[in-house]
Amino acid sequence: MNELSGKHIVLGLTGGIACYKAAELCRALVKEGASVQVVMTEAAEHFITPVTMQALSNRPVYGSQWDAREPNNMAHINLGREADAILIAPASADFMAKLLHGRADELLSLLCLARPAATVPLIVAPAMNREMWANPATRRNVAQLRADGIEVLDVGQGEQACGETGDGRMLEADEILADLVAFFSPKRLAGRQVLVTAGPTYEAIDPVRGITNLSSGKMGFAIARAAREAGAEVTLVAGPVLLPTPRGVTRVDVRSARDMLAAVQNQVDRADVFVATAAVADWRPGTAADQKIKKDGSGETPALRFIENPDILATVAQSPRGQAGLRGEAGGIYCVGFAAESHDLLAHASAKRARKGVPLLVGNIGPATFGKDDNALLLVDAQGASEMPHASKRVLARKLIAEIDRRTLGWVHKK
Numbered sequence: 159m160n161e162l163s164g165k166h167i168v169l170g171l172t173g174g175i176a177c178y179k180a181a182e183l184c185r186a187l188v189k190e191g192a193s194v195q196v197v198m199t200e201a202a203e204h205f206i207t208p209v210t211m212q213a214l215s216n217r218p219v220y221g222s223q224w225d226a227r228e229p230n231n232m233a234h235i236n237l238g239r240e241a242d243a244i245l246i247a248p249a250s251a252d253f254m255a256k257l258l259h260g261r262a263d264e265l266l267s268l269l270c271l272a273r274p275a276a277t278v279p280l281i282v283a284p285a286m287n288r289e290m291w292a293n294p295a296t297r298r299n300v301a302q303l304r305a306d307g308i309e310v311l312d313v314g315q316g317e318q319a320c321g322e323t324g325d326g327r328m329l330e331a332d333e334i335l336a337d338l339v340a341f342f343s344p345k346r347l348a349g350r351q352v353l354v355t356a357g358p359t360y361e362a363i364d365p366v367r368g369i370t371n372l373s374s375g376k377m378g379f380a381i382a383r384a385a386r387e388a389g390a391e392v393t394l395v396a397g398p399v400l401l402p403t404p405r406g407v408t409r410v411d412v413r414s415a416r417d418m419l420a421a422v423q424n425q426v427d428r429a430d431v432f433v434a435t436a437a438v439a440d441w442r443p444g445t446a447a448d449q450k451i452k453k454d455g456s457g458e459t460p461a462l463r464f465i466e467n468p469d470i471l472a473t474v475a476q477s478p479r480g481q482a483g484l485r486g487e488a489g490g491i492y493c494v495g496f497a498a499e500s501h502d503l504l505a506h507a508s509a510k511r512a513r514k515g516v517p518l519l520v521g522n523i524g525p526a527t528f529g530k531d532d533n534a535l536l537l538v539d540a541q542g543a544s545e546m547p548h549a550s551k552r553v554l555a556r557k558l559i560a561e562i563d564r565r566t567l568g569w570v571h572k573k
């Protein structure tokens with residue numbers, strides 16, 4: 159997906175072993191449709207060559223403030239003016255200290271200082287030894303850079319090139335990419351709390367067997383990511399799925415429907431929006447055996463008796479705050495349900511919306527979308543239905559978040 163299509167990024171490299179990750183980052187940015195102008199400090203060139211970065215960005219690299227290629231000889235002005243963002247990755251401790259003091263003795267710091275700060279954001283991905291990161295000087299610098307409006311990304315934790323272990327590694331290329339995409343997303347849901355359920359549930363028969371379904375969790379994870387990108391605080395209650403947690407999202411892993419209900423009840427008071435995408439098992443075996451049920455050779459099969467699971471969405475929707483949300487009242491929780499059907503989507507989705515008592519029910523054809531990266535949605539509300547045509551789950555999730563924002567505009571959540 160071209161997440162950064164049309165964006166022009168100045169990618170600045172400063173001295174640090176994490177420069178090797180900048181090559182991968184450059185490639186990822188280009189792959190997402192961005193044009194990338196690489197600028198390297200002299201120290202960065204000790205770690206990775208401009209040849210590599212030119213080949214990956216498909217543009218000559220800038221390194222010197224005296225570079226005469228620009229007709230007006232002002233690379234430090236021109237490069238910054240053309241950019242949608244300047245991204246420094248890796249940003250060394252020294253470079254951050256320079257930014258802080260407005261020093262500008264080489265091209266990269268010069269162009270950061272000269273950038274039109276109101277329109278060209280500066281994002282830095284720090285990379286340094288753990289002691290350098292923990293040093294009070296660096297702590298002060300990070301706090302002051304943030305206060306100055308510079309976006310300082312988190313650092314990773316783990317083994318460092320020096321052999322020590324701790325905080326200070328540069329984030330991985332895919333993490334920086336995700337942060338950059340989020341940075342460019344409109345912050346529609348800033349200050350709001352969104353609770354999402356996703357994936358299947360697993361209902362044990364015995365310690366080694368259980369009942370589950372084919373939900374991959376992809377739609378719910380995409381919604382959690384889109385809500386986070388839109389600035390919300392997001393909690394994702396996930397059934398058993400092997401999907402990476404979207405950046406910045408708090409994940410609570412659960413197994414059964416009852417676990418999922420308990421996790422939701424734990425979080426729901428804080429939430430302004432509840433999106434129930436999980437394919438919760440309707441029934442569970444009446445009793446889960448403590449020990450594996452053995453085949454004894456007699457040909458007899460165990461008889462499974464089922465009990466109905468709690469309906470998580472209906473429980474939230476029918477609570478006083480769920481009811482207030484249905485009436486569009488401030489302080490309510492806005493509940494969105496999903497319906498995975500195999501046929502007659504409109505009829506089933508409309509009936510389900512009424513039965514659950516939610517303002518918005520999103521229908522999709524289960525067998526056509528389970529496990530896939532794309533989907534098509536039918537939004538059903540009190541006024542009628544509207545289609546979100548076939549697209550990737552990422553795109554649909556963003557559109558759905560924009561819809562939820564439109565429908566809850568003006569809500570003030572009173573805790």
Ligand code: C5P
Nearest residue numbers: 434435436438468469470471495496497
């Ligand atoms: O009743 P049905 O499973 O078809 O309804 C689907 C919607 O209800 C989804 O939003 C799903 O997450 C939610 N649901 C739930 N708890 C259940 C069953 C469904 O939250 N036990």
